[in-house]
């Protein structure tokens with residue numbers, strides 16, 4: 418019995434050992450098969466990477482969710498890193514900009530030389546339209562004479578660039594304001610120049626033009642009355658309209674079409690003069706009225722639309738010089754520094770009636786086109802005539818006897834010299850930008866003249 422039991426145990430042990438060996442053998446075999454499969458898969462994947470895009474698309478799509486999720490995770494990590502780097506860079510730039518502003522503030526700004534005026538002689542002077550073409554030149558002289566200057570401009574036609582060389586100066590202040598709305602500042606003198614002056618500009622928004630010249634002028638005269646300031650109103654030769662008297666003296670009442678396309682400006686300025694003398698009579702405001710004739714010079718806008726800027730820009734670019742109408746209409750052109758001298762002399766004088774400020778040297782527009790063409794070296798422009806502009810004044814030349822007698826003023830800069838300075842300015846403007854919006858207020862339905 419005992420022997421039988423021992424034999425059975427021995428047999429069982431042998432069976433177990435054999436079974437264990439078989440299990441181990443099978444396990445090893447299975448692992449080997451799996452390794453071979455993986456190796457094959459890798460080989461396939463390597464092959465796919467070597468395929469062209471077209472071949473790849475021909476391959477049966479395989480399901481690899483594991484790889485996709487790994488790729489997504491990698492993209493997310495890269496994205497997060499880039500964002501963080503970007504944020505850090507932005508913060509750094511902000512820091513550097515602040516530092517730059519502080520350092521720039523420490524460098525003393527180089528301003529044009531300004532005379533020192535004691536408090537008895539230093540005036541606080543308001544210039545409306547002070548960022549415009551004429552206004553900015555006037556501001557320069559007032560600043561250099563040592564006065565405190567407040568510029569008010571709505572930047573409709575004015576530009577910050579014209580006065581930016583005074584930014585930060587202790588005598589200079591700039592207010593972005595439309596004088597159609599009341600203004601409350603202290604001033605000893607007011608030069609009221611705010612209004613678009615170029616025909617295409619003032620015709621573009623006639624309601625705004627007449628509001629500026631009526632409501633705006635009422636606001637400025639009201640301000641002058643409140644603070645006891647002396648005020649100079651910038652009027653225009655356009656109050657004479659298409660004149661029947663030549664040259665035009667201040668005593669001429671004019672010939673204006675009250676409902677024509679220029680009326681918003683012509684009549685606006687005539688009302689401004691009426692307002693000035695009404696405030697003078699009724700409110701005892703001290704007024705001066707300057708009738709400004711055609712003026713030109715640096716800081717005119719390249720697309721201003723007036724004849725000087727148009728012709729110079731056209732000549733500099735060898736474009737056709739566009740004469741409106743037959744070119745027989747005349748104008749007399751005054752260089753901007755002469756005009757500014759005249760305005761200053763008028764403000765300082767005791768003469769209270771309107772005064773013509775302009776240069777009496779008269780040319781036809783056709784002649785003027787040729788003068789400009791000849792003064793631009795190498796100009797290959799042709800001069801052409803087109804349709805006439807409605808209500809265009811046919812003759813204009815100031816009688817400056819009053820200015821000569823009462824202001825001891827007459828223009829000093831010759832047309833040739835003034836044009837040279839203006840041509841040089843526009844040359845520089847052109848080199849700053851190649852863009853030129855050749856804005857005109859008529860169709861260039863032109864026929865060749867020369």
Ligand SMILES: O=c1ccn([C@@H]2O[C@H](COP(=O)(O)OP(=O)(O)O[C@H]3OC[C@@H](O)[C@H](O)[C@H]3O)[C@@H](O)[C@H]2O)c(=O)[nH]1
Pocket residue numbers: 614615616652653654655709710711712722723724725727728739740741742746748782806809810857
């Ligand atoms: O490209 C042009 C531009 C203008 N012209 C002509 O040149 C003459 C002068 O025209 P501008 O546009 O320069 O100026 P205007 O004389 O018509 O008006 C000006 O008058 C005096 C100021 O008060 C103002 O600045 C403005 O209203 C006009 O006969 C006009 O028709 C051209 O022949 N070609």
